[in-house]
Amino acid sequence: MNAVRFVVILLMLAMLPATGHAKWWIFGQSENEISTRYLYLNGVSYDELGDKVTIYRETLENGQVVLRGKAATSSSAVGSVQVSTTNKESWEKARKTSDGSFEYAFRPETGKSYVLYVKIIDTTGKTNDVDATRKEIVISDQNISTLVRQAMDELIAAYRAEDPARFMALIGEDFAADPTVLDRAIRRDFTLFDNIDLRYTLNNVTAANGKIYVGFTFSRKLTSTRNSQTLTDKGASEFIFSLGEKGPLVSSMKNPLIFGLSDASNVATGTVNTGTNDPVIVVTSNGDIITQPFTDAITTIDNGGVVQTGFDTVESGSFILDNTGSCFQPGFVFASQEVTCTWTGDINLEINLMFIKNGIGVQNLGSGGINSFSQAPAGGYAISDGTGLTAFTVEDNIGNTFAFQMPDGKYALLEVVSYTDLGGGNTRSTYRFAYQTNGTRNFR
Incomplete structure (x- = not known):
């Protein structure tokens, strides 16, 4: 029975016309949807404009009407984008990039009407619904x-x-x-x-x-x-x-x-x-x-003003500040998680005093460890002027966590984990940090 079915299928394929043999393998692409992800006429959403559009000459940059958009297809690639300003009597190619973005500009005459169409052609030869892109454009000298x-x-x-x-x-x-x-x-x-x-x-x-x-x-x-x-x-x-x-x-x-x-x-x-x-x-x-x-x-x-937070937007880890070698006044930059030297960090250590960079706010949250705090405070920060007024003694704050408010609105937490006085002005200290990259005060 299976052999009979196979023979029947072969006979049916043999009876297909030549054109059918040429295209049967692209079955499914014929329903390929071709559209625009976005389309703007002189910076205004194309879809929101009506059938007839008045553009004021005084607002034209370099005297040009500019059409910008991004073409999209459901399966094939975008081959070309063409634009007509003559009611389909003639077509010109738009400048297109590999991701489907395109741009077309023309210099209109005052008082003249232009009927605009956009044609997107994919690599199989199919096009978008060209008639749906029709716009009649008139250029006005009125000073609106x-x-x-x-x-x-x-x-x-x-x-x-x-x-x-x-x-x-x-x-x-x-x-x-x-x-x-x-x-x-x-x-x-x-x-x-x-x-x-x-x-x-x-x-x-x-x-x-x-x-x-x-x-x-x-x-x-x-x-x-x-x-x-x-x-x-x-x-x-x-x-x-x-x-x-x-x-x-x-x-x-x-x-x-x-x-x-x-x-x-x-x-x-x-x-x-x-x-x-x-x-x-x-x-x-x-x-x-x-x-x-x-x-x-x-x-x-x-989301109604609700910020999506979580560990995916929090940079965290630990670091050591060690001034026993050639790195004098070691410091740390929260945004890059980089240990620096010679007073170039957001925080900078001189023997046992932690100095805060000018413009950064600091607040001592007390003991409990960095994981005890789900949010940085909204206020109460002492803003550093770069001197020792906001500095704190590291050895007296082991186990304490500090909150920092950056000049760009970002927040960070810092826990002092350990401190060792090695003598001769040499020290080594360890810290845990968390830096919220999304601009909120939330760390959980």
Whole structure:
């Protein structure tokens, strides 16, 4: 019976047309999905723009419209990316990298309409849904960015003045998140932040569907009211404004937020793909102000401000400071876990006195060992000025654990394990350490 079945299968294969024999082996790839992981038109999310888009000439960098994206396929590789600005009458190749990222730019004429399509071709010859990428673009000479700048300047001025009524007057009734949530979030910002210094650069202004899409970069510096620590960050973000009788009013904000950080998960609608992993200021669920790399920060925001901690973000171990050889004033750097010489560490030992580097905060947590402490204190640190005012005697603190607050907002723990006086000013001491890399105070 098996032999008969085998013969039947061979006969069926023999009856297939030649074209069938050429392609049967790629069965399954025919359903290969081709899409974009992200697509931006002059820095604005392509999907959020409507069918017809107005771009203001004054905002064009070097007078160009720029399309950036990253192509993706479910199985095969991306072969090429082509763009048409002539309603499919002609096509031009976009610049593409090996990971599927691509860029296409063209210099438009004012008042002329451009019908844009994006075609992604994989190595089997299949394409994406090209018609779904259609956009009609018109270039305008209207000076709308002046209105946007005035609105942005007024928002920042009200925020820095800690005036919630003045700030919320610039928020539209159609604000995508609940306006009361934003109001509550900025009021909490005011209790957590001091000395807010916020600057921005307007990169692009695009209009579609009655909305104004604004892309900008920012730099920020503020002081935590909890521990007087100064934090800085920078990044790229996006607002959407509605243009009404009162001028531009904010209808949505994206992460990374510049306002309402205290409840970012409920204030922001979406995240701007910055393409970098620069540190971002985050307010945690317990009110701590930290900086985290961009990807970690977005994870924390998505978790409602709860930081995912654990030993995977804690560097720990032990080290010895020995000044019996050529290494005078041995020290230790927490971030690199490096033993140094000649006063170049975060902590530096001179015979039996441990000196703390200028700008680092220190606090003696007492006995119990490093594993007894799951969290570094939020405050109470003595900030070193580089002299002996914050130094401690090693031999008098065997078994004690010290907490350190770094100038960049990171925290470390240090336990004095042993100390030996070898005579002649020579000593040897052993320590355990833990360094939290994610910017939180948590060590468990």
